[in-house]
Amino acid sequence: MTSNATRWALLGATTVTALGAGRAVARRRRRHQPDRQGGWYVVRRGVTVDRPMDAVIGFWTDRERLDRALAEWATLEQLDDNRWRCVASDPAGGGTEWRAEITVDGPGRLSWRVDEGPVPQRGHVDLVSAPQDRGTEIRAELRYRAGGLLRRVLGPVGGDEPDLGLRDALRRIKSLVETGQMIDTRHDPSGRDATQEKATDRVRERLTTGGRA
Amino acid sequence: MRALCWEGVGKLAVRDVPEPGIRAEGDIIVKVRASSVCGSDLHLINGYLPAMREGDILGHEFTGEVVETGPGVQRLRVGDRVVVGSVVACGGCWYCRTEQYSLCDNSNPQPVLTEKLWGHSPAGILGYSHAAGGYSGSHAEYIRVPFGDVGAFKVPDGVADDAVVFASDAMPTGWMAADFCALKGGEVVAVWGAGGVGQMAARSAQILGAERVIVIDRLPERLATAADRLGVETINYAETDVLEALREMTAGRGPDACIEAVGMESHDVGPIYAYDKAKQSARLTTDRPTSVRQAIMACRKGGTVSIVGVHGGLVDKFPLGAAMNKALVLRMGQMHAQRYIPMLLDRLAVGEIDPGYLATHPMSLEDGVRGYELFEKKQDACLRSVLHPAA
Ligand SMILES: NC(=O)c1ccc[n+]([C@@H]2O[C@H](COP(=O)([O-])OP(=O)(O)OC[C@H]3O[C@@H](n4cnc5c(N)ncnc54)[C@H](O)[C@@H]3O)[C@@H](O)[C@H]2O)c1
Ligand SMILES: [Zn+2]
Ligand SMILES: [Zn+2]
Numbered sequence: 001m002t003s004n005a006t007r008w009a010l011l012g013a014t015t016v017t018a019l020g021a022g023r024a025v026a027r028r029r030r031r032h033q034p035d036r037q038g039g040w041y042v043v044r045r046g047v048t049v050d051r052p053m054d055a056v057i058g059f060w061t062d063r064e065r066l067d068r069a070l071a072e073w074a075t076l077e078q079l080d081d082n083r084w085r086c087v088a089s090d091p092a093g094g095g096t097e098w099r100a101e102i103t104v105d106g107p108g109r110l111s112w113r114v115d116e117g118p119v120p121q122r123g124h125v126d127l128v129s130a131p132q133d134r135g136t137e138i139r140a141e142l143r144y145r146a147g148g149l150l151r152r153v154l155g156p157v158g159g160d161e162p163d164l165g166l167r168d169a170l171r172r173i174k175s176l177v178e179t180g181q182m183i184d185t186r187h188d189p190s191g192r193d194a195t196q197e198k199a200t201d202r203v204r205e206r207l208t209t210g211g212r213a
Numbered sequence: 214m215r216a217l218c219w220e221g222v223g224k225l226a227v228r229d230v231p232e233p234g235i236r237a238e239g240d241i242i243v244k245v246r247a248s249s250v251c252g253s254d255l256h257l258i259n260g261y262l263p264a265m266r267e268g269d270i271l272g273h274e275f276t277g278e279v280v281e282t283g284p285g286v287q288r289l290r291v292g293d294r295v296v297v298g299s300v301v302a303c304g305g306c307w308y309c310r311t312e313q314y315s316l317c318d319n320s321n322p323q324p325v326l327t328e329k330l331w332g333h334s335p336a337g338i339l340g341y342s343h344a345a346g347g348y349s350g351s352h353a354e355y356i357r358v359p360f361g362d363v364g365a366f367k368v369p370d371g372v373a374d375d376a377v378v379f380a381s382d383a384m385p386t387g388w389m390a391a392d393f394c395a396l397k398g399g400e401v402v403a404v405w406g407a408g409g410v411g412q413m414a415a416r417s418a419q420i421l422g423a424e425r426v427i428v429i430d431r432l433p434e435r436l437a438t439a440a441d442r443l444g445v446e447t448i449n450y451a452e453t454d455v456l457e458a459l460r461e462m463t464a465g466r467g468p469d470a471c472i473e474a475v476g477m478e479s480h481d482v483g484p485i486y487a488y489d490k491a492k493q494s495a496r497l498t499t500d501r502p503t504s505v506r507q508a509i510m511a512c513r514k515g516g517t518v519s520i521v522g523v524h525g526g527l528v529d530k531f532p533l534g535a536a537m538n539k540a541l542v543l544r545m546g547q548m549h550a551q552r553y554i555p556m557l558l559d560r561l562a563v564g565e566i567d568p569g570y571l572a573t574h575p576m577s578l579e580d581g582v583r584g585y586e587l588f589e590k591k592q593d594a595c596l597r598s599v600l601h602p603a604a
Contacts, residue, residue: 050307050318134307175319178305180285181237183322183337183359188349191218191228192268200266200343207264207323207343 040122040143043163047170049177050135053108053127059177086112120145123166138173142166164209215602216270216353217581222260225582230270233349233357238285241361243297247374248275248351249572249599250588251299251382252408252476253523257342258585261477261493261500262525264326264343272352272600273299273340274382276374279365280355288362295365296558297358298550299382301337301346304363308336315547320360321346330526335547352581354602366554369562375599376569379409380561383597384568385553386521387413387474391421392553393519393544394470398422403459403468403511405504407435407447409571409597410521411474415445416566418472427462429455429504431480434594442570451482459511467513476522479503485530492529502528509535520545571597578602 035042049056077085079101086100102112111124121144128137142163175182185204192200216230233242251274256262258271276296279289289295301321302314309317317336321327324334326344339358340350349356358365368377387410394402402423404415407430415426428439431451439445448458459468477500480486489501508518509532518541536543560566573596576584584598 048307050305050310171324174306175303179239179303179319179360180305181239183301183303183320183346184236185322185337185347185349187234187236188270188347188357189214189216189230189233189353190266190268190270190349191216191220191226191230192266196267200268203264203266203343204323204347207325207347209325 037143040145042141042143043166044139044141045163045166045170046137046139047174048130048134048137049174051177053129053136056127056136056138056177138170140166140170168209214354215578216349217272217578217600218267219258219265219269219271220267223258225258225271225585227579227581228268230268230353232355235281235283236357237359238283239360239362240283241279241286241289241358241365242281243275243277243295243351243356243358243365244280245272245275245277245351245354245356245602246294247277247378247572247575247599247601248272248353248578249378249382249409249597250274250585251597252406252410253341254585255589256477256523256525258589259478262342262344262523263330266343269340269342269347270349270351270353271340272350272356273338274378275351275356276368276378276381277351277356279361282361286361289365289367293365294368296368296377296380296554297339297351297356297365298385298554299338299341300364300547300550301339301348301359302363302551303360304551309363309551312549312552314363314549314551323347338547352578352600352602354578363551366558369558372558372561373569374601375572375575376567377558377561378599379413379568379571379597380554380557381550382548383409383413383571384417384557384561384566385550386410386548387415388417388553388557389546389548390414390472390474390519390521391417391423394418394421394423394472394517395542396422396470399424400469401425401427401463401466402470402472403427403429403508404445404472404474405429405479405508406474406476406522407432407439408474409568411472412439412443412571412596413566413568414472414474414521415439415443418470419443419445420560420565423470427459427468432591435591435596438570438594438596442567455507456511463513467511467516469513470517470519471508471512473504473508473518473520473522475504477501477524479505479522489529500524500526500528502531506530506532509541512539512541514539515541517542517544521548523547572599574598576600577604 082104084102100112100114104110108127114121123142126139130137172182214232218228220226279293300315302309302317303319306318315336321334321337327334337346339348400423402418404411407428415428418426426445428445429448430436436447440447479501481503493501512518578600581600587595588598
């Protein structure tokens with residue numbers, strides 16, 4: 001298999017991993033209801049990365065950089081020419097694991113599915129060249145079933161947690177490709193005591209989770 | 214270490230806080246030598262800009278020495294004397310590539326609130342609330358500066374801390390205000406606000422070709438300083454009808470460009486001000502736009518109104534009709550620090566701009582609370598208090 005496919009799988013792994021992270025930190029919130037199609041919730045989000053498509057794909061070959069940034073909690077295992085398995089542990093702890101199967105569908109397109117875990121999901125990512133000299137659009141579509149744990153967490157209204165996770169994931173990916181790092185101000189010093197810091201962390205979380213990708 | 218913290222609306226205190234450390238590849242740690250108060254802090258302290266949390270360290274206009282660098286830092290070494298732009302910019306996004314640093318896509322890790330308020334999130338700013346990223350500020354012995362290669366600049370030899378500190382914020386803001394006016398030479402430029410930002414805007418307009426600069430404020434000592442240091446004309450709005458005066462001074466035309474360097478707590482005399490203030494105090498409106506209104510009314514037909522005073526939300530009685538029918542150009546924004554600082558340091562080194570006189574009240578960090586009181590109440594002819602954590 002071409003090395004491009006491997007790079008691609010890594011992009012998928014990052015998306016899925018970041019999704020896991022997003023899901024773990026998201027809290028109960030109600031915005032709009034996502035679309036529903038045949039029993040699946042569907043969300044679509046995009047982000048524009050200021051790099052040509054080759055560079056967006058090429059970024060993921062820097063395994064070391066990727067490991068440093070994200071892969072602390074994810075492993076990637078090749079199943080056959082086009083398929084990989086990504087196992088990501090919930091960075092918030094609690095021993096939850098995500099197992100995603102990632103398939104490279106062609107140049108600029110990959111898909112993944114998660115059948116085990118609290119939220120079954122299907123997703124795909126397309127890369128499209130952005131107009132003018134604006135780089136590459138990463139467009140993602142995510143389908144998920146809100147059942148089981150998710151319903152218990154969110155209540156009967158259903159919710160957009162995976163949507164928030166997706167937006168978060170895209171924002172992180174953009175930052176990684178464009179800057180090689182993701183900014184975090186959670187450990188900046190302050191005059192707060194432990195209780196105040198906890199309350200502030202909740203504010204940070206609300207201001208961080210989702211974002212408008 | 215010691216740091217000046219926000220403790221609730223209108224309340225500040227100097228506290229013991231943990232020292233910062235390197236968190237990401239591009240970080241540097243700066244030992245702060247001078248850290249200035251800024252008009253924006255007043256909006257934060259008074260609760261007009263959202264998402265301040267008890268214990269937040271203030272300060273975003275500073276200079277100091279690099280004491281630690283992250284593994285990804287290439288341009289800077291431990292021991293370098295640097296001045297740091299207030300606005301955090303990643304250097305790798307489209308906005309940074311096109312030198313619109315205050316619009317950086319990646320430097321605000323907490324973008325949700327500003328995206329809701331404004332549709333998109335601009336750059337993070339050091340020491341500027343959780344809406345602007347939740348970064349700790351510079352009124353402390355040490356500060357972590359992310360993307361150090363992009364945001365910190367080596368200080369030329371022989372320039373004093375209390376002068377170069379303003380290359381971090383007041384100078385680039387004033388320069389951008391004048392830059393927005395697209396001067397060709399010979400213009401009349403009016404500047405609302407004789408604070409550090411207004412004074413730097415006035416000086417920049419002169420350098421960029423304005424023939425006459427008129428500075429408007431109500432504080433006689435600030436107006437006197439501007440006249441004295443920069444040779445500008447002045448109007449005291451507490452004594453004079455500003456629109457009348459500007460029309461008369463320009464033989465009916467109005468200024469070619471009007472710079473607003475006052476911001477959301479703009480003050481005025483008369484009944485509309487009482488109305489604005491009451492609404493703002495009850496949080497029915499977020500901004501008091503007196504000086505913006507005046508700038509739009511005063512500006513000549515087809516002229517430019519350049520707004521660098523900070524505004525946060527919605528305003529009342531915005532003279533959109535005047536702006537539209539007079540075909541005005543409106544420019545505004547948080548300053549693109551990284552775009553202007555190197556050029557400004559050159560001008561500072563040769564004495565073309567000398568912002569040192571803004572530092573009317575140098576003092577130790579421990580006196581910071583008094584420093585803000587002097588600055589807010591404009592007592593003792595205070596233009597800016599500059600804190601020295603190492604002293
Ligand atoms: N755009 C940016 O990037 C940026 C950067 C720094 C500061 N700022 C903003 O610039 C503004 C000025 O900052 P500063 O540090 O000079 O503050 P400052 O408080 O020292 O000065 C403000 C001045 O405006 C005067 N003023 C009040 N109402 C007025 C009116 N109606 N007409 C004329 N003058 C009036 C005050 O008397 C005072 O002298 C603030 O809003 C600050 O937030 C913006
Ligand atoms: Zn400022
Ligand atoms: Zn950027």
